[in-house]
Amino acid sequence: MLDLKYIRENVDVVRKAIAHKREKADVDALLDLDIKRRTIIGEVESARAEQNRATLKIAEMKKAGKETTVAIADMRRLAEEIKQQDDELKVIEDQIYQLLIRIPNIPHESVPVGGEGDNVVLKTWGDPAADFQPLPHYEIAERLGIIDFARASRMSGSFFVSYRGLGARLERALINFMIELHVDKHGYTEILPPFVTKREAMFGTGQLPKLEEDMYRCEIDDLFLIPTAEVPVTNLHREEMLNGDDLPIKYTAYTPCFRREAGAYGKETRGLVRIHQFDKVEMVKFVKPENSWDELESLLQNAEDVLQALELPYRVLTLATGDLSFAAAKCYDIEVYAKGIEKWLEVSSCSNFGDFQARRANIRFRRQRGAKPEYVHTLNGSGLALPRTVIAILENYQTDEGTIKVPTVLQKYMGVDIIK
RNA sequence: GGAGAGGUGCGAGAGCGGUUGAAUCGGGCGGUCUCGAAAACCGUUGUGCCCCAUGGGUACCAAGGGUUCGAAUCCCUUCCUCUCCGCCA
Known part of the structure; x- marks a missing residue:
């Protein structure tokens, strides 16, 4: 607002x-x-x-x-x-x-004007080339018995999945690896928030009123399943007066995310690309206004670190104004390359919201005791969304024998170095 | 699910329906005293909005309604917290 x-x-x-x-x-x-x-x-x-x-x-x-x-x-x-x-x-x-509440945040001057086609590739890391054509993740996963698409659909409907054996283990390994990276190396505090929130919380972060149709809702209690950890974690400090000395506050949280994806059914959504329930590790920051642009850069770096550690090729885009979300002033998307389906897949959005969310959620701070209250700036970024990271691992770490090598950093969590 | 108690300023805590934006204590800040500090004493210590704006006005005692000339104070609804009983991972 x-x-x-x-x-x-x-x-x-x-x-x-x-x-x-x-x-x-x-x-x-x-x-x-x-x-x-x-x-x-x-x-x-x-x-x-x-x-x-x-x-x-x-x-x-x-x-x-x-x-x-x-x-x-x-x-x-x-x-x-x-x-x-x-x-x-x-x-x-x-x-x-x-x-x-229907007036969007103002894009930063560094944001390119235009639509999706005007997004700017800021950089590319790693090599997207493959020395053989790997199978798409949904095929290799099915063959290895690590993801069960059919049975999940039977009980919950299409676009739900069930992980099995080392597939489930891989999911947990990634969650633990990412959380530990952000906590131990990047200085974030881990949060495990509620996965369901009230209407006001959805307002605070700007999901409502625009995205009501995109969320799952428990009608009787008027509660919403979170579409991202951004909602409960940002709302932790709703209606609060923070102490300037405590800023920046940096949180990381694992949560499942629920999205109805109304109207998004299309042919490009096979397998894990777009599902109604997925896991994500999120980073959220509350910072002083004068630092938020620097904090956006370090947030992006923190997200990139995950992909670099996993040795997955990716590129970073600066989103153009038309592609920017309602509440964001600037946003970087990170896209990982999947060698099987041969696509760049968005695994993270790192955004600076300025004081837009803070005003809406009334999150303020005082520089010193007795100083005038000011709105904090809020930022968040995925670090990372799991399913597409899993896609990249299954396709990029695939061998021509139809097995999957386990990325080095995940081996201690997996207990094995190959999925076969 | 049943039965109670309660939500007041930075914190604790008072407040017969009419100089209460709110006593008192504590904390913070400023000062006096001191070589310095402690103690003591004095002063000070909210936010939003509106305007003919170094000033004036108005609103805010969980939130929203109501009663009244007038509500922190009475009534209703909602939310939250706590205690006891029951149930349960």
């Missing part, structure tokens, strides 16, 4: 941001309502001031034993008026809020 005052004073910047992000938001209506709002506030508040004065006078009159019925009758009328204006104000403020 942007600051209303900021919008009022920077209309053009906001308009441009909306256009570049290919969002729809009615700035004119917002400004209109803002003017109305301020007019009414002026009226209501002077009426209140009068009411407050009168009310003191009545108290004095009573104390002095004077007759107050006339004064009270007058006040009754005034109170009625105030109530009416107040109701009107409330309607307007609600309308303003509804418009406000």
Whole structure:
């Protein structure tokens, strides 16, 4: 959410941001309502001031034993008026809020303007070339009996999977490896949060109101299954005043993620590429405003470190404005190369949200005791999403005998050096 | 699931429906004293919004409604915390 005052004073910047992000938001209506709002506030508040004065006078009159019925009758009328204006104000403020929460964050100046085709490849690491054509992961996994697509679909529907034997073990190995890397080497604190949150939490990080259709929801309790650990972990500090000395706060968390992927069924989603439930290790940071751009770079580096340790080829993209998510000011995508299906697959998005989420979730800090509260900046990035990492391992570490070598860093977790 | 208790400022904690933005204590900050420190004493110590803006106004005592001329204080709803009983991984 942007600051209303900021919008009022920077209309053009906001308009441009909306256009570049290919969002729809009615700035004119917002400004209109803002003017109305301020007019009414002026009226209501002077009426209140009068009411407050009168009310003191009545108290004095009573104390002095004077007759107050006339004064009270007058006040009754005034109170009625105030109530009416107040109701009107409330309607307007609600309308303003509804418009406000639909205005996207403003892209950073370094973000290329355009759509998906304008994403910029920032760098490529490792070698995507293969010396033989490996099988797609879904075939090799099926053959080795480490992922069971058919039975998972039978009980839960399509796009759910069940890992088995060393497949399940590989999943756990990756989770442990990533968490330990971020905790031991990158200085993050591990969090194991709830996997279900309330509506307000989804609002805080910006999933709602836009993405309601993309989430699983427990109707009776109005609770949502998290689509990413970003939601519970960022919301840990919702409505809090943090101590400036404690910043930056860096959390990493493993959670399963649930996404309905409504309307996303297509032919490019075979196997593990797009599933309704997947595991992910996430990194979340709360930082001082002046540091957030540096923190974005180190966040990206932390995510890259995972792929480098796994020795998987990848590239980094700077997303163009049109591809940027609603709440992000800037975002890097990391895509791992899968040699079997011959595709670059997104395994991480590292974003700086500036104060956009913090304002919405009301996460602030004070530099020192007694200093003015300021909004923190929040960032998050996957480190990494598991299924596509598994795809890359199954395809890139495949041998021409149809076995899978276990990446060196995972061997101590797997207990074996080959899956056969 | 059943029965209770409670949610007040940075913390603890008070608050007959009318100078309560909120007593008191503690903490923080500033000062006096001191060679320095401690102690003691004095002062100070919230956020948002609006405006004819070095000032004025208004709102906020979990959240939202209601009663009233006037609500932290009374009523209703919701959320959260705690205790006891039951049930359960």
